[in-house]
Amino acid sequence: MLTTLAYKSLKSRKLTAIMTVIAVAISIYVFVSVALLKQQTRVNFTRAVSGVDLIVGPKTGSLNLLLASIYRIGNVNSSMNYNTQEWLERQSQVDWVLPIAMGDSHRGFRVIATSEEYFTKFKYGHKQSLSFAKGKSWQRASEVVIGSDIAKKLGYTLADDIVLSHGVGVTSFMHHDGYPFKVVGILAKTGTAIDQTLHVSFDGLAFAHGEQSHGTQPKISESAIKSQSLEHETHLQTQHQHDDHANEKGDHNNRNGSGEVANQIGHSSYQSSAFLVGVKAKYATLMLQQKINKYAGEPIMAIIPGVALTELWQLIGQLETLLSVIASLVLLAALFGLATMLLATMKERKQELAIFRSLGASPKHIFALVQLEVMILTFLALVIATVLFAVSLGLSGDWLAQRYGLYLQFSDVLYDLGQTSLIVFISAFVVGCIPSYFAFRESKSVSIS
Amino acid sequence: MTEPIVSITGLEFNFDDKSKTRLCVPKMSIEAAQTVFLQGDSGSGKSTLLHLICGLWRAQKGSLRVLGQELTTMSGSERDLFRAQNIGVIFQKLNLIPYLSAVENIQLACQFAKQSISVSDIHTLLEKLNLPRSVFQLSANQLSLGQQQRIAIARALANKPKLIIADEPTSALDQDNADDFIKLLFDVAGQTNTGILFVSHDTRWATQFDEHLHMRELAVLERQLAC
Known part of the structure; x- marks a missing residue:
């Protein structure tokens, strides 16, 4: 009343x-x-990084590395060699290593190159693995797996062709037009940056940058064989272009005659912006971190995501x-x-x-x-x-x-x-x-x- | 019913202000269904007496019984409920909650008294007071003063009280409306055997009442002095 x-x-x-x-x-x-x-x-x-024990990257600020590798904010401006990845994988404490290369985008969404293990090893939220809402992982260099938000917002579905762009802006002037990717997998929603990421293989990254041949899209397994025979001819050029990519200098149009040069790259030329590392036992994390920080091969560092996040909150x-x-x-x-x-x-x-x-x-x-x-x-x-x-x-x-x-x-x-x-x-x-x-x-x- | 509606003996009320004024009422009573005209100049304490009888204020000394209940020993909220259920109050003017309709104003009075009344009963009551059906649902501030005062009578009667206290209810009305008001008040109160305590300084209607009291004979208003 x-x-x-x-x-x-x-x-x-x-x-x-x-x-x-x-x-x-x-x-x-x-x-x-x-x-x-x-x-x-x-x-x-916190949710986005729950399953990663260490993040390894070129020497830079720990926040920079964290933000770039997990949240796709900012960039890591140098790269690490494949040797480093191999060295990491040899460490007894290491369970898995997921290499990540950044630098390309598609209509404002980040593209990362990674290994296929990424879809099984990476954990988020309450230690959940990624799962495919549709399709599956890539089989060829010219195939791409996209996050759920991208599929929804851009209306993509399986078998659609998309073109990657160099750099990470929404309006990139340099498109890798000649090298369309086919969508073969759409990930289930995670509520993390993965929903807004396109995933390709390292071979795919090379493909996008014109290191692939003749418009044919060989299977990765074939390409590996091919690459052995052809590698010595074009190795220098490939290396050069990859460095360009990693360094974001943006002169990829300088792809002199790449259309004609049949070429596959070998693992040894993979350049990574960061490695996500899982350890076998948690207590080994600190020890491994110290070991990585002392690595002599090239200037790299390892951060513990939780510690870096605390730094971020303090900031x-x-x-x-x-x-x-x-x-x-x-x-x-x-x-x-x-x-x-x-x-x-x-x-x-x-x-x-x-x-x-x-x-x-x-x-x-x-x-x-x-x-x-x-x-x-x-x-x-x-x-x-x-x-x-x-x-x-x-x-x-x-x-x-x-x-x-x-x-x-x-x-x-x-x-x-x-x-x-x-x-x-x-x-x-x-x-x-x-x-x-x-x-x-x-x-x-x-x-x- | 032999018990008087109001019975006062040796009542003293100290104003809660710096003037230290005190109102003393040695004796007063209103019998059941009696109509009383209380005359007094402004400042003679008649308003204070009304506040005491309807339990808004509490006297510090003496006895004030209304319908056999001692008001001076009741708590504030007991007096509030007692007033809601047993006393109908009509002011000079602006008796109604402006944003409620005639019907809602009457329902409100019943709700505070914890009684229920049907809408059709309210309509009957309003019709008895010569109010056209067209005004029942209008909000109070859209009605004429004469209509508002008649609705006030209806509301005062809605809970079937034993006593209606009217404090200069006609002073804001013109001659015709005032005559009309008095006639209606007597009619409906007579039908329900309700006692009336009517306060005014205008003696025009005094002869129509059973009894005519004068404030100056009834009470003493003193400043800084004992009774």
Whole structure:
């Protein structure tokens, strides 16, 4: 009954009520966004790297290596030789090594070259392996496995032909037009950067850069045989072009006569940007890390993803705190605005309070009535803010995923949203006590004549 | 019924302010179904007396019994419920919650009294007070003052109280509407044997009441002095 009354009372002051709701909704939107981004960033980042024990890369910043190799943010600007991979694989503590080469893209999505083991060894989330929603891994150099978001957003399905571009921008001017790839596998959704990645084999990478011949697309097994016979002829050229690729210098158009040169590359010329390493036993991780850092073959380093992530949180922690403080202050300001609105109308509602009292309402009823008005306004604001949040998540989801590696799903944030709503309601109640108490006191000494 | 509706003996009320004013009412009573006209100048304490009788304020000393219940010992919320169920109050003007309709205003009074009333009963009541059906669903602030005051009578009667307290209910009305108001009030209160305590400084209708009391004879209003 009081709720209906509070609702009708607000309805009679429609304009001020709507303006107040909008103000509070905007502030809740800011508050919710900041809180959820903060929580989801951590969940997301941790989720993407759960199964990797060490990341090995050329000497660079550990954050740079982490972000580039797992989240496809930024780049590793040098590469490592195949010898290094072999050395790693020989270490007794190592269970598996997944080489990754970066640098190409397809319509803004990153392309990585890796080994076939990637699809079985890589783990994410709660130690889940990757699985194929459709198709299977590549058999030929000219085949590609794509992430689920790419299939969905670009409408690709099995057997579609796609062309890779050099560099990682959305608008690349250099396309590897002559070397189309066929989609042979689509991965199931993971909620990590993998959904937005195209995977090719190392041979495929070479193929894209014109180190493949005559438009024929030999099987990888055949190519290996072929490569042995042809390698010595074109080895130098291949090596040169691969270095180019890894160094991102972007002069791939200098593919002098590559169409005519039949050529396959051998493992020995594989250049990797990073290696994801799994160890046989966790306790060996630190030891292995030290060993890798001392590797003499070339300047490389190993990082433990969890440690690097902690570094990342420390780095952005202060910024997050600042954002949270600002968001809380914005929310508080809006709630005080709401309280002020109700206080301001209290003077003209004096007679109304007197009527309630004469009808037998106690001052507690009056307190509850005003508090209910606060709650209704807050609830409406919360609904608007949630809709606003869902819409903006829908609109900016792709952008957040591609630019910052954040894979936010509205359904994922529902739990956090509930928690945040609770905070909003409690704050609203506390601030709402100001006009409610005022009305309570006023109605106690009310005069009916 | 032999028990009086209101019975006061040696009542003292200290205003809760710096003037240290005290209202003393040595004796007063209203019998069942009696209509009483209470006359007094402004500032004579009649308004205070009404607040005490309907239990909005509480006297510190003496006895104030309404329908046999001692109000001075009841808690605030007990008095609130008691008022809702047993006393109908009509003010000078602006008796209705402006954003509720006539029907909703009456329902509200019943809800605070924890009683139920059917919509058809409300319609009958409103029709008895010469209100056209077309105004039943209009919100109160769309109605004329005369209509609002008549709805106030209906609302005061909705819970079938034993006493109606009316504080200058006609002062905002013109002559015709005021006459009309008094006539209707007497009609419906008479039908239900409801007592009336009517406060005014305008003695025009005083002769129609069973009893005519004067504030100055009834009570003493003192500043910084004991009774």
